[in-house]
Amino acid sequence: MYELRNRERISVAAASKLMTNMIYNYKGMGLSIGMMIAGWDKRGPQLYYVDSEGLRTPGNVFSVGSGSIYAFGVLDSGYRWDLTDEEAHNLGRRAIYHATHRDAYSGGIVRVYHMKETGWEHIDNNDCNDLHYKYQEEKKLREEQGDA
Secondary structure, X not given: OHHHHHOXXXXXXHHHHHHHHHHHOOOOOOOOOEEEEEEEEOOEEEEEEEEOOOOEEEOOOOOOOOOHHHHHHHHHHHOOOOOOHHHHHXXXXXXXXXXXXXXXXXXXXXXXXXXXXXXXXXXXEEEHHHHXXXXXXXXXXXXXXXXO
């Protein structure tokens, strides 16, 4: 609707504000929502956190949900501005894996997407159990080499 009315795509900031306003109308009705709004607009890549209490925060790194405390541990230790695409994909995959492995209410498939100026690129899907065995094997190899 915004694009039809204004003849341009909505900015990520405006989309996050629109979502905040919609959700805020239901405040006090038992909803518990936390989400990330991500996109690429005239200002470049943008990321916002929005929740059911009306909070709207721009940022560079977020994790949302019951397993986010575990994901933040991985993100905080591995995030830096100059990550290559592959390093960023691996960091995101590992962060989501740790959230799903440690949190009883998370799990399933880790889906990795890369947001680019031209749109979303699907990177891969991995079963959490497969990642668990892969990371355990990598850890075992590092320990054997004395790099733990």
